[in-house]
């Protein structure tokens with residue numbers, strides 16, 4: 001593999017010995033959310049007035065990284081933003097949350113990823129995502145981040161950057177005995193089967209599970225059966241999140257591996273945007289901090305963290321920090 005035989009890698013070997021190791025490295029996306037609240041969604045060619053506008057930080061990769069950082073993990077983000085206002089602003093957001101920006105690249109060739117979101121008073125939305133600079137994250141960026149990737153405790157990847165970039169990052173991690181979490185989001189029906197074999201924990205929601213397995217997930221038993229199918233494809237463990245029902249956890253490669261349903265405490269949800277990312281960020285924190293903790297216990301705690309995020313408005317703005325969480329979660 002090209003990445004293993006370059007001179008740069010020899011140079012970076014020295015670096016590994018002198019630089020700090022990260023608990024959690026995320027290779028993924030950054031997006032700026034531009035949100036307008038309007039009485040209704042506009043028609044083609046129409047201009048309407050909204051009553052509120054705000055800018056939020058999003059992108060699945062960045063969300064997951066920030067949740068892990070807020071819980072106390074030493075984190076680094078490997079991503080690409082534009083040489084523009086939103087890119088500068090996002091880098092400051094990482095710094096404000098204690099995330100290392102050493103591997104955040106800025107490009108003049110495309111704009112920072114953006115999601116233009118219109119939400120009407122009925123709560124329906126229309127969204128345009130322009131991935132922009134996220135799609136320029138590639139092997140050269142992984143090579144730069146290789147020293148950090150190799151000695152991380154946990155690597156987390158999703159599918160909002162080029163799939164071959166995510167797959168390569170997961171492979172590099174696995175070759176170096178770094179635990180991997182893969183979140184196949186946004187969902188795709190034709191996922192490269194190599195992703196299963198490089199996932200120590202394959203974590204997806206109901207929609208993604210249905211698209212990947214063809215199993216309609218209407219209840220916990222369905223999720224268990226779909227999880228068994230995902231395990232058969234080669235992941236070491238599977239977690240399927242089920243909203244207010246918590247999640248199911250499976251590990252071991254037996255075709256009939258039993259599944260654990262891990263329910264969560266009922267809460268009054270006000271905004272579930274980004275709940276899955278909060279769950280995965282918490283999962284990464286626990287896997288890196290407590291490497292021998294059983295996965296069902298990690299999932300029980302991650303349910304509680306994500307359960308707090310749904311009781312607050314916004315995406316990253318709803319993610320709890322260590323100080324906001326009960327001591328028994330640590």
Ligand SMILES: Nc1ncnc2c1ncn2[C@@H]1O[C@H](COP(=O)(O)OP(=O)(O)O)[C@@H](O)[C@H]1O
Nearest residue numbers: 205241242243244246269275276279303306307
């Ligand atoms: N209504 C809710 N009540 C309590 N916890 C929730 C609720 N919705 C989501 N969660 C928590 O967030 C996790 C992820 O939610 P889910 O809806 O499955 O993901 P996504 O954000 O991808 O749609 C769940 O496993 C659960 O821990």
Ligand SMILES: *[C@@H]1O[C@H](CO)[C@@H](O)[C@H](O)[C@H]1NC(C)=O
Nearest residue numbers: 184185186187205206207208
């Ligand atoms: C699951 O995640 C996808 C993004 O991949 C999202 O569009 C969908 O609404 C989520 N599904 C559920 C049931 O939460």
